Amino acid sequence: MDAPFASYPIIDSHVHFVHPERMDEVLALMDAVPCARFHLVCIPNPDTTTHNPAALYFKQSHPDRAYISGALDYSILADPTHAPERLAAQIAALKMQGFDGLKIIEGKPQVRKLLPYPLDGPLYAGVWAALERVQFPVVFHVNDPDEFWDKDRCPGWARQSGWDYSDGSFPSKEDLYQEIDNILERHPSLKIIFAHFYFLSLDLERAARFLDAHPSVCFDLAPHIDMYRDFSHDPDEVNAFFVRYQDRILYGTDTDTRTLVRGPDGVRFMQSIPLLIRSFLEMDGKFTMPGGELYQGLGLQQNVLEKIYHINFERIYGESPALFKNPERRKRK
Numbered sequence: 001m002d003a004p005f006a007s008y009p010i011i012d013s014h015v016h017f018v019h020p021e022r023m024d025e026v027l028a029l030m031d032a033v034p035c036a037r038f039h040l041v042c043i044p045n046p047d048t049t050t051h052n053p054a055a056l057y058f059k060q061s062h063p064d065r066a067y068i069s070g071a072l073d074y075s076i077l078a079d080p081t082h083a084p085e086r087l088a089a090q091i092a093a094l095k096m097q098g099f100d101g102l103k104i105i106e107g108k109p110q111v112r113k114l115l116p117y118p119l120d121g122p123l124y125a126g127v128w129a130a131l132e133r134v135q136f137p138v139v140f141h142v143n144d145p146d147e148f149w150d151k152d153r154c155p156g157w158a159r160q161s162g163w164d165y166s167d168g169s170f171p172s173k174e175d176l177y178q179e180i181d182n183i184l185e186r187h188p189s190l191k192i193i194f195a196h197f198y199f200l201s202l203d204l205e206r207a208a209r210f211l212d213a214h215p216s217v218c219f220d221l222a223p224h225i226d227m228y229r230d231f232s233h234d235p236d237e238v239n240a241f242f243v244r245y246q247d248r249i250l251y252g253t254d255t256d257t258r259t260l261v262r263g264p265d266g267v268r269f270m271q272s273i274p275l276l277i278r279s280f281l282e283m284d285g286k287f288t289m290p291g292g293e294l295y296q297g298l299g300l301q302q303n304v305l306e307k308i309y310h311i312n313f314e315r316i317y318g319e320s321p322a323l324f325k326n327p328e329r330r331k332r333k
């Protein structure tokens, strides 16, 4: 990266590894930050396969660098009677396999519509109980940018991805927040990292109320379209928020092999994200990204940066990734 940053032991808490053949490219992106350790978060595919095998493969190759969080396997829905208990049983199974946590994308409106089960309903009841009991952390994607519910403001690329929620057939933002409030009321000790700042970058008062009400949850800094523009509106308010909640914010980029496979533009885009986030956190005052866009940096102090870059993650996931369980060795026993 070009900007003159101090060196910190950085952990990227939010990386998608979908293409096993792209391992070297992901490593090169992480080395450029530089990012010694990173967290691969898996999601389910519409055909009920998951990214879990790719993450296990990565961890097997780089057990000291890769934390991995598994996706739930929805093939269990074929047997509706036993689905809730079989879903809940997957938490212990993932832990056994060497996963460090769970990733849930089922709060993204598109996915919530595809899997039409309330997050606070009976299908997931055992999952939340199991997660809380064994203190297995979750990266949880809930909601999306406000624009996606507005036909006039929804960007073309988002519409093409199926993220135009304006036709009334998708849950509303408030419906989804309500489901989360209900879950946290029942399970106040859940260790959850809400991805993309819980889509509250424009409403820091609400973000503060939410973090105050739920001491065991955090937000990650994986960008959504306007997040860092939102953060540039009122530098003093944003700075005060980051200082006050310095124990509750995690560095994350949403680096994604699905973007890398789009070619040089995708690679350049992914290279620009760590630069944007680090500049935002570390530069004092205005800064310009290579595309010419102007942002406002926070110039956070070293002790706050260290928390956001790695200490908060290590508190939740441990100082090194869970031991990889070699299935072959287990079988031979």
Ligand SMILES: [Zn+2]
Pocket: 014, 016, 195, 222, 254
């Ligand atoms: Zn993501």
